[in-house]
Amino acid sequence: MQRFEGQVALITAGAQGIGAAVARRLADEGASVVVTDLQEDKVAEVAAGIGAQALGVRLDVTNRDDVDAAVAAAVERFGRLDVVVNNAGGCIVSTVPEDTSAEEWHQQLDLTLVGASRCIQAALPHLVKTRGNVVTISSVNGLAAFGNIEYAAAKAGQIAMTVNYAARYGGLGVRFNVVAPGTIRTPNWDNQPDTLERFEKLYPLGRVGEPEDIAAAVAFLASDDAAWITGHTLPVEGGVLTGPRSEVMDLTPSGPFKKDY
Template identity: 85%
Template sequence: MRRFEGKVALITAAAQGIGSAVARRLADEGASVVVTDLQEDKLAEVANGIGEQTLPVRVDVTNRDDVDAAVAAAVDRFGRLDVVVNNAGGCIVRSVPEDATAEEFHAQLDLTLVGASRCIQAALPQLVKHRGNVVTISSVNGLAAFGNIEYAAAKAGQIALTVNYAARYGELGVRFNVVAPGTIKTPNWDSQPETLERFGKLYPLGRVGEPEDIAAAVAFLASDDASWITGHTLPVEGGVLTGPGGMNLGPSGFFKKEY
């Protein structure tokens, strides 16, 4: 399939994991891709692996100047911008919620929620011009109680942000959707193989997800195949929200706190 022929996509946090898989998938389907991250060496490897239709740009999504510069670089290099994939994020707060500081909470929101908002704001003129779309990578943590409360709140905020932008810009032909992954086998888990294996057994489909599982969902929502879908959250989570234990997996299986 060449669903993105002539299109340009910008993907944040694209140096590894989900972001790099999304960049490869969209490029394979014909897109020119702007890959952004703070890890410049890894970003260069991703760009080299994809080829000439790739532009690597160092971006800190907590810095609006960085985000504006990335959008400008996309337009300067490729002439337009059609798709934004908000993938930057991560769990900053490692303490239990009762002990988390306001500064930690603010940092989590700034990276995950406000960062996505900055990218949308910067790209909007191009998205309106080309009737483009945004796909934001949230999490099942934003839909159910799996722990990591501050992270979950930021991810839930991404869903609310998406719904409101979808309602506001639908008449202009700009779409906004969310993919909500379950546990995905990314380099963040490299030091915890036993935990990842244990989590996989909790999923009805018997495994954790691969970055390519999320890339496939993003490619669908960003393509014209989803031209009548906006304001939607697509869980890609191996059945963890609906299978045995379902939403109760948070306290019982994933992040139980001992008192």
């Protein structure tokens, strides 16, 4: 499919993991992509791997000048901007909640929530022209209690922000949606293989997610296939929000179900 032929997408935190997978998926479907990240060398590698339709740009989403420059670079290179994928963020607080300082709260919110807002603000004039859209990568942590309270609050804030942007700018044809991943196998887990194996047991579908699972969801929401969808959150989480696998809860199906399946 070439659902993004002639369109331009900007992806934050695109040097690896989900962001890199999204950049490749949109490029495979015809988009020109601006891959941004603080890791200049890695983002250059991702862009080079995609080819001439990709541009790598250094971007710190906590710096408005950086954000404005990245959006300007996208429009200067490719002439327009149709899609913004807010992927930058992370869990940067390591203390227990009762010990989290005000500074740590501000750092978490600035990176994950305000950073996404900066990107939206900078891109909006161009998205209005193209009747484009924004897909923000939140988390199941913003939908249910999985710990990491400060991170969860920032991710929940992204969802609330998205709903309000969708209502405010829908009349101008700009759409805003969210993808909420569960545990995804990214380089952040490279030193914790045992943790991923343990998490797999919690997922009804029997595995953690891959970056490509999220990229597929982003491509759908950013495409015209989702032209009448705005203000929504799409959980992509292997069923974990339904509850842990029955084996974990000692509720393994019995009788005809177990026999037949």
